[in-house]
Amino acid sequence: MSERNAGLRTRLVDVGVELVTAEGVQALSLREIARRAGVSHGAPRRYFPTHLELLSAIARRGFEDLAARGAAALGDGTESSRRQVATLGRVYLDFALTHRGMHELMFRHDLLESNTLGLRDASLPVFGLLVDLVGRARPDVDARLVAGALLANLYGIAQLWTWGSLQLTTGTDDFTPLLDAALDAHLGREDR
Amino acid sequence: MSERNAGLRTRLVDVGVELVTAEGVQALSLREIARRAGVSHGAPRRYFPTHLELLSAIARRGFEDLAARGAAALGDGTESSRRQVATLGRVYLDFALTHRGMHELMFRHDLLESNTLGLRDASLPVFGLLVDLVGRARPDVDARLVAGALLANLYGIAQLWTWGSLQLTTGTDDFTPLLDAALDAHLGREDR
DNA sequence: GCACGTCAGTAGACACTGTCTACCAATGGT
DNA sequence: ACCATTGGTAGACAGTGTCTACTGACGTGC
Numbered sequence: 001m002s003e004r005n006a007g008l009r010t011r012l013v014d015v016g017v018e019l020v021t022a023e024g025v026q027a028l029s030l031r032e033i034a035r036r037a038g039v040s041h042g043a044p045r046r047y048f049p050t051h052l053e054l055l056s057a058i059a060r061r062g063f064e065d066l067a068a069r070g071a072a073a074l075g076d077g078t079e080s081s082r083r084q085v086a087t088l089g090r091v092y093l094d095f096a097l098t099h100r101g102m103h104e105l106m107f108r109h110d111l112l113e114s115n116t117l118g119l120r121d122a123s124l125p126v127f128g129l130l131v132d133l134v135g136r137a138r139p140d141v142d143a144r145l146v147a148g149a150l151l152a153n154l155y156g157i158a159q160l161w162t163w164g165s166l167q168l169t170t171g172t173d174d175f176t177p178l179l180d181a182a183l184d185a186h187l188g189r190e191d192r
Numbered sequence: 193m194s195e196r197n198a199g200l201r202t203r204l205v206d207v208g209v210e211l212v213t214a215e216g217v218q219a220l221s222l223r224e225i226a227r228r229a230g231v232s233h234g235a236p237r238r239y240f241p242t243h244l245e246l247l248s249a250i251a252r253r254g255f256e257d258l259a260a261r262g263a264a265a266l267g268d269g270t271e272s273s274r275r276q277v278a279t280l281g282r283v284y285l286d287f288a289l290t291h292r293g294m295h296e297l298m299f300r301h302d303l304l305e306s307n308t309l310g311l312r313d314a315s316l317p318v319f320g321l322l323v324d325l326v327g328r329a330r331p332d333v334d335a336r337l338v339a340g341a342l343l344a345n346l347y348g349i350a351q352l353w354t355w356g357s358l359q360l361t362t363g364t365d366d367f368t369p370l371l372d373a374a375l376d377a378h379l380g381r382e383d384r
Numbered sequence: 385g386c387a388c389g390t391c392a393g394t395a396g397a398c399a400c401t402g403t404c405t406a407c408c409a410a411t412g413g414t
Numbered sequence: 415a416c417c418a419t420t421g422g423t424a425g426a427c428a429g430t431g432t433c434t435a436c437t438g439a440c441g442t443g444c
Contacts, residue, residue, distance in 0.1 A: 008392080026302065030431060040394050042433090051431060109355050110218065110296075127361070142369075144361045149373040152348030152358070153341065159351075160344050163301050169319070169336045177334075181341040185377035200421080222402060232423050234404090239421095243402060 009047040011037050016058035017102070024101040025108065028055060052113045055105065059112055062102040063122035066095050070126065081136035082190060086183055088130065089154055093175055096158035103158065127151065137187050150186040157182060201239040203229050208250035209294070216293040217300065220247060247297065248305045254294040255314035258287050262318065273328035274382060278375055280322065281346055285367055288350035295350065319343065329379050342378040349374060 015036045019027050030051045031041040048054035073091045074084055096103040105111065112119060130151060135143030157178050160166045167173055207228045211219050222243045223233040240246035265283045266276055288295040297303065304311060322343060327335030349370050352358045359365055 029429085031429080039392095041431090042395075043393050045432080046392060049432095107351075114355075131361070145369055145373055146377075148352070148358045148361050149345065149349070149370055149377065152352050152370070153345040153374070154348070155352065156344030156346070156348030157341070159299070160340070160347065163306075166340045166344070169323070169340050177337055178341055178344070181337055181378075182345070185338075185341065186373075221400085223400080231421095233402090234424075235422055237403080237422095241403095 008037065008039060008043060012044055012047065012054060013057050013061060016054065017061050020058060020101040020105055021099060022101075025105050025111070027101075028058070028105070030054065050113070052111060055111050056113045056119050059102075059106045060118050060122050062099070062106045063119070063126070065099075065102075066092065066106075067122065067126050069095060070129075081133045082187055085130070085133045085137060085150075085187060086179075088133070089150075089179055089183060092154055093158055093161075093179060097162060097175070100162055103162075107155070134187070146186055150182065153182040153186065154179075200229065200231060200235060204236055204239065204246060205249050205253060208246065209253050212250060212293040212297055213291060214293075217296050217303070219293075220250070220297070222246065242305070244303060244305045247303050248311050251294075251298045251304055252310050252314050254291070254298045255311070255318070257291075257294075258284065258298075259314065259318050261287060262321075273325045274379055277322065277325045277329060277342075277379060278371075280325070281342075281371055281375060284346055285350055285353075285371060289354060289367070292354050295354075299347070326379070338378055342374065345374040345378065346371075 012033055015033050016028060019033065019036065030044060033054065034041045034044055037043075044054055048057065070088055070091050073087050077084060079087070106123075114120070127147070131143050131147040134147040134150065138146060157166070157175065161175050161178070166175075166178065204225055207225050208220060211225065211228065222236060225246065226233045226236055229235075236246055240249065262280055262283050265279050269276060271279075298315075306312070319339070323335050323339040326339040326342065330338060349358070349367065353367050353370070358367075358370065362369060
């Protein structure tokens with residue numbers, strides 16, 4: 001515990017990340033976070049004028065974490081762009097399913113202050129990279145359109161899967177077939 | 193207003209449907225619904241033991257509404273299965289974007305009592321029909337898998353579009369290109 | 385050395401939420 | 415005429431986010 005008193009601002013976000021990871025979004029009440037940080041319920045207001053801004057700061061950690069995992073998985077980027085998109089998709093789905101609370105928070109737009117500059121800054125480059133890779137993998141189509149459709153597909157799979165709506169119909173408890181189906185659909189089936 | 197006193201049970205659901213349509217999910221507090229129905233805040237408890245069960249009943253109306261619109265749009269089903277899936281997709285996206293509050297509620301699993309029998313009963317047949325049509329349109333693949341992936345794609349498009357995350361990147365304010373991209377991707381491009 | 389203003393956090397109030405419990409008034413059956 | 419069940423009221427309770435008044439501590443200027 002070196003950051004026992006590392007500034008209340010970051011400590012609140014730390015507590016929030018732990019809390020949403022361990023207990024989910026509904027546990028992220030302002031007063032509970034303050035309690036676990038060992039301060040009064042009015043203290044967070046000094047750094048986060050509203051509850052939503054604190055939640056946005058916590059979600060921002062999620063996007064940064066996801067981006068870091070993506071970058072780590074891509075490595076030096078020597079693989080084909082097609083395979084790079086595949087690994088990005090797998091990293092995203094893995095993240096969404098192992099950090100369900102955080103993933104839910106990251107896309108609960110009613111809980112986030114979307115004009116929080118940091119949020120867009122942390123989430124946009126991921127999408128930019130995806131557009132770039134898709135454009136390289138399929139030079140024949142509108143990359144932004146296909147990337148958008150693919151992103152929507154991945155997000156939808158993540159959501160329906162966490163709700164269990166797809167295990168019943170697909171039969172397995174492995175989302176790989178779904179992921180491959182989406183990648184094949186949007187990028188075409190080639191090397192595998 | 194013939195149903196001025198049509199039984200509190202259905203009146204509460206009516207009020208909820210109006211409310212979520214007009215003001216969104218966050219307006220659906222138990223006490224506000226009771227207020228607008230002209231009863232005390234404890235009255236709903238007689239018919240809906242918990243808030244979630246009332247919300248589930250409201251969401252059920254959404255699924256029934258959506259299913260009715262789908263059936264009406266399909267007509268007698270003389271078109272090709274490929275085109276039938278296309279119309280279903282368009283009906284769904286239209287519904288999601290013109291009834292944003294209701295659509296959000298329908299997929300807010302943290303607000304719904306999933307073991308509410310009526311909910312699964314109202315939402316499953318829609319998916320069953322989709323699997324059936326996909327199987328007819330693409331007999332060469334696992335229909336349940338492709339239908340699941342397509343459904344996830346449509347849901348993701350609906351969500352990202354309502355958040356405005358896709359208008360920026362695709363340029364237009366018409367979701368048709370995205371819908372067509374998803375359909376072409378999962379069902380193959382043929383008649384158009 | 386001392387007043388002064390700023391900063392960080394406390395404590396309490398307010399309106400609102402969902403749930404629970406005690407009560408009450410009507411209604412219909414025997 | 416009595417009684418029990420039904421359908422709804424009213425108040426309490428713990429919890430929430432926000433707002434405001436207040437309290438110390440700290441550094442700076444004089």
